[in-house]
Amino acid sequence: MNPATIKDVAKAADVSVATVSRVLHNLTGYSDKTKQKVMQAVEELGYQPNAIARGLVNKRTQTIGVLFPHVSSSFSSDILHGIEEIAQEKGFSVIVCNTAEEGKRTMKYLQVLREKQVDGIVFTSEVLKDEYFQAIKEMRVPVILVNTMSQKHMIPYVKVDDHQAAYHATDYLIQKGHREIAMISGSPKDRIAGLPRLEGYRQALADNGIEYIESRVANGDFNLEGGTEAMKKLLAEAPPFTALFAASDEMAIGAMNVALERGIKIPDDLSIIGYDDLKFARMIYPPLTTIHQPLTMMGRMASEKLISLIEEDSTQVSSSIVSHHLVERQTVRSKP
Amino acid sequence: MNPATIKDVAKAADVSVATVSRVLHNLTGYSDKTKQKVMQAVEELGYQPNAIARGLVNKRTQTIGVLFPHVSSSFSSDILHGIEEIAQEKGFSVIVCNTAEEGKRTMKYLQVLREKQVDGIVFTSEVLKDEYFQAIKEMRVPVILVNTMSQKHMIPYVKVDDHQAAYHATDYLIQKGHREIAMISGSPKDRIAGLPRLEGYRQALADNGIEYIESRVANGDFNLEGGTEAMKKLLAEAPPFTALFAASDEMAIGAMNVALERGIKIPDDLSIIGYDDLKFARMIYPPLTTIHQPLTMMGRMASEKLISLIEEDSTQVSSSIVSHHLVERQTVRSKP
DNA sequence: CTCATTAAGTTAAACGTTTACTTTAATAAA
DNA sequence: TTTATTAAAGTAAACGTTTAACTTAATGAG
CATH class of the missing domain: 3.40.50.2300 (Response regulator)
Structure with missing residues (x-):
C-alpha cells in the first residue's frame, strides 16, 4: 500500500480534497464537525503531505x-x-x-x-x-x-573586514612592544582573504612608523604545511623578529611546531598571533591568541x-x- | 518572463511535449531532423528541466x-x-x-x-x-x-569495531613495555562508542595478565574539558601510570595540555594514544599517536x-x- | 494491390497538491 | 414572502513532467 494522499484522506472523511486542504492549512470554510472528521482520517491513515507536489504548485521548495x-x-x-x-x-x-x-x-x-x-x-x-x-x-x-x-x-x-582585522592583529603586537614583526600570509593573488590581510599588516606597520621589510613575509597558502615551510624560510632568511602574525590558525600552528622543534619558546622567545579562531586554537598548548571570526x-x-x-x-x-x-x-x- | 518549460520548447520546435521529452532522454521515436529542432529550441530558450515536476511523476527525488x-x-x-x-x-x-x-x-x-x-x-x-x-x-x-x-x-x-580498535590501542602500549596504563573513557552508558572501547581496554589488559584497576579510568565525555578534568583526576587519584589511552583525540589533547602544564613530558614521562585521528591530531606538538578512523x-x-x-x-x-x-x-x- | 510492420509522432492521463471559482443551503433583512 | 448575505462545501484547472496508448504514414512482403 502506497503512502496516503490527500485524496485518500478526502475519501475517508467523505469530503472534497479542497476541504481537506483547507483544514490542514487552517483556512476558513468548514465546520467544526468536518474538521474533526478530517483530522481523524489524517490520523488513521498516517497522512503526511507531499512537499514535492506542494512545491510544484507553489513554486517554492x-x-x-x-x-x-x-x-x-x-x-x-x-x-x-x-x-x-x-x-x-x-x-x-x-x-x-x-x-x-x-x-x-x-x-x-x-x-x-x-x-x-x-x-x-x-x-x-x-x-x-x-x-x-x-x-x-x-x-x-x-x-x-x-x-x-x-x-x-x-x-x-x-x-x-579582513584588512581591518589584520590591522588589528598587527597593531596588537605593536602595542605589546614588538617592532620586528614577521608575517605568514596567504597568497597575495587571493583578493578576498590574501591581499587584504597582507595590506592590513603593512598599514599597521606604516601607521606606527615601522619599516616594511619584504623578506619578513612568507606565503604559506593558509595551510599547515605551508605554515611550517614559511616559518622555516623566515627563520632562515628574514631579519630576526620577535613576533609573528599568521594569516590563518593552521599556519600559526605550523609555525609554532617548527618553533617548538627548534627550541624557540612561545611566547617567551617569540609571540604569535593567528587568524580564524578555529576550534583547535584553544586546544593546543599554549593556547593560541588569534583573531576570532564568528x-x-x-x-x-x-x-x-x-x-x-x-x-x-x-x-x-x-x-x-x-x-x-x-x-x-x-x-x-x-x-x- | 518565467523560466521556459518543456511546453515552451515543444511549441518553439513545433512538436509535442512527448517528443521533446523523448529526445531529452535519448529514447527512440524521432528523426534526426526533429532532434535538431528540439535541441535548438532548448538552446535558444535556455531550457532546464524542473526536477520537482519530474520527482512528482517518477516518485524519485x-x-x-x-x-x-x-x-x-x-x-x-x-x-x-x-x-x-x-x-x-x-x-x-x-x-x-x-x-x-x-x-x-x-x-x-x-x-x-x-x-x-x-x-x-x-x-x-x-x-x-x-x-x-x-x-x-x-x-x-x-x-x-x-x-x-x-x-x-x-x-x-x-x-x-570499537572494541577491537581500543584493544589494539591498549595492546600497542603494552607491547611498548607499559603495564601501568590509564584510560580516559567516554561514558560507559554509551553503548556505541563508550562501553566497547572501555571493554577493549580491559580485555587487552586481561589478555596480557595485567590487573584492571578501576581508579585508573576516568570518564571524560569525549570532549576537551572532559579530557582535562579526567586527566587531573587521574593524576590526583590513580596509582601512577606510564601510559594513557584516551577514547577520543579531543580528550587526549585535553590530557596532554594538563601534562604540559605540570611539566610532565610527552612521551618521555608519559605515553599517550588517542582515538579518531582528527585533522588536528597531526597538527599539535608532539603529533598525536592515535587510532585512525577512516x-x-x-x-x-x-x-x-x-x-x-x-x-x-x-x-x-x-x-x-x-x-x-x-x-x-x-x-x-x-x-x- | 493488400496487409502487416515499423518509425515518427501525438494525445491525454497521471503524479499530489493548491486555489480561484462555483454551488448549495441556511439565515437574516426587508 | 422575497431577496440578499454568509458559511460550508465542492469542482476543476493548474503546476511541469513522464509515459502508456494511440494515430498516421511510409515501407516491404506476399
Whole structure:
C-alpha cells in the first residue's frame, strides 16, 4: 500500500480534497464537525503531505543550496552549522554542495540547484566568477555571499573586514612592544582573504612608523604545511623578529611546531598571533591568541538574510561587515 | 518572463511535449531532423528541466537526507564529505540535518525528510531509537547507519569495531613495555562508542595478565574539558601510570595540555594514544599517536551502499566493519 | 494491390497538491 | 414572502513532467 494522499484522506472523511486542504492549512470554510472528521482520517491513515507536489504548485521548495569549496574543513562546517540552524528554524532544508578546489564543480552544482528549484543560494569562501553570477541571475533566486564578496556585482555579503582585522592583529603586537614583526600570509593573488590581510599588516606597520621589510613575509597558502615551510624560510632568511602574525590558525600552528622543534619558546622567545579562531586554537598548548571570526554567527546571519529575501521578495540588498575580535590566549607577551 | 518549460520548447520546435521529452532522454521515436529542432529550441530558450515536476511523476527525488548530532564537529564533517562526494557522483543531492544534542530534533527532521520525499537516509553517530526506526520504516526508504548500529533491528551499518580498535590501542602500549596504563573513557552508558572501547581496554589488559584497576579510568565525555578534568583526576587519584589511552583525540589533547602544564613530558614521562585521528591530531606538538578512523571513506561507503539500495531496490542488507589503523606519531615511546 | 510492420509522432492521463471559482443551503433583512 | 448575505462545501484547472496508448504514414512482403 502506497503512502496516503490527500485524496485518500478526502475519501475517508467523505469530503472534497479542497476541504481537506483547507483544514490542514487552517483556512476558513468548514465546520467544526468536518474538521474533526478530517483530522481523524489524517490520523488513521498516517497522512503526511507531499512537499514535492506542494512545491510544484507553489513554486517554492523551502530549500536552499549552500556551496562550499571544502565541506570538511572546520571552517566551512562552522558556517554550515549556523546556516542550517536558522534554516531549520524557519522551515527550510539545506542542500550542501562541495564545489571542490578551484570551484571545479561549481557550475555543475549551480545547474543541479536550479533543476531542484531551490529558493535561494548561499555562496561561500570562493570568488564569484562572472560565469557563476550569470547562472545565478538566470535562476532568479536570491544569493548571499559569505566570507567573500564581489566588487563588480551588487550582491549582499556577510564577512569580516579582513584588512581591518589584520590591522588589528598587527597593531596588537605593536602595542605589546614588538617592532620586528614577521608575517605568514596567504597568497597575495587571493583578493578576498590574501591581499587584504597582507595590506592590513603593512598599514599597521606604516601607521606606527615601522619599516616594511619584504623578506619578513612568507606565503604559506593558509595551510599547515605551508605554515611550517614559511616559518622555516623566515627563520632562515628574514631579519630576526620577535613576533609573528599568521594569516590563518593552521599556519600559526605550523609555525609554532617548527618553533617548538627548534627550541624557540612561545611566547617567551617569540609571540604569535593567528587568524580564524578555529576550534583547535584553544586546544593546543599554549593556547593560541588569534583573531576570532564568528563563523557560526555569520552562517546564521546569511541564512536569515537569505530567507527574508526569499519570503519578502524584498529586492533591497544589505551586506554586513561583522566584527571580528581578538581573543587573547597565551602565545603573545609584552616585550620588556 | 518565467523560466521556459518543456511546453515552451515543444511549441518553439513545433512538436509535442512527448517528443521533446523523448529526445531529452535519448529514447527512440524521432528523426534526426526533429532532434535538431528540439535541441535548438532548448538552446535558444535556455531550457532546464524542473526536477520537482519530474520527482512528482517518477516518485524519485534523487535526494538523500543525512542526520548528524553535530554538523560542525570535525568528525561529522569528514563523514559528510565522503557522503557528499559519492552522492554527487551518482547524481544525488544531500540534505543535511543537524539533530542537535540528544537527538532533540531527530523526529522533526525525519518528518521533514519524509515530506520532502528523500530517496534514502544516512543516520550517523546516534543511537537508533525505536521511535526513529518506526518512522523510517513508515517512509519505506532505505537507511544506512554510520558510526552506530542497532542490535535490535537489521539495518546495514558502516563502522569500525570499537572494541577491537581500543584493544589494539591498549595492546600497542603494552607491547611498548607499559603495564601501568590509564584510560580516559567516554561514558560507559554509551553503548556505541563508550562501553566497547572501555571493554577493549580491559580485555587487552586481561589478555596480557595485567590487573584492571578501576581508579585508573576516568570518564571524560569525549570532549576537551572532559579530557582535562579526567586527566587531573587521574593524576590526583590513580596509582601512577606510564601510559594513557584516551577514547577520543579531543580528550587526549585535553590530557596532554594538563601534562604540559605540570611539566610532565610527552612521551618521555608519559605515553599517550588517542582515538579518531582528527585533522588536528597531526597538527599539535608532539603529533598525536592515535587510532585512525577512516571517516571520509566511511561516508563514501555509506553513500554507495545507500544509493545501490535505492537504485537496485535490492533488499539485502550488508554491513561493513571497516578497519581502523594505528598511526604512530610521537606521543608514545617504549618503556626502557 | 493488400496487409502487416515499423518509425515518427501525438494525445491525454497521471503524479499530489493548491486555489480561484462555483454551488448549495441556511439565515437574516426587508 | 422575497431577496440578499454568509458559511460550508465542492469542482476543476493548474503546476511541469513522464509515459502508456494511440494515430498516421511510409515501407516491404506476399
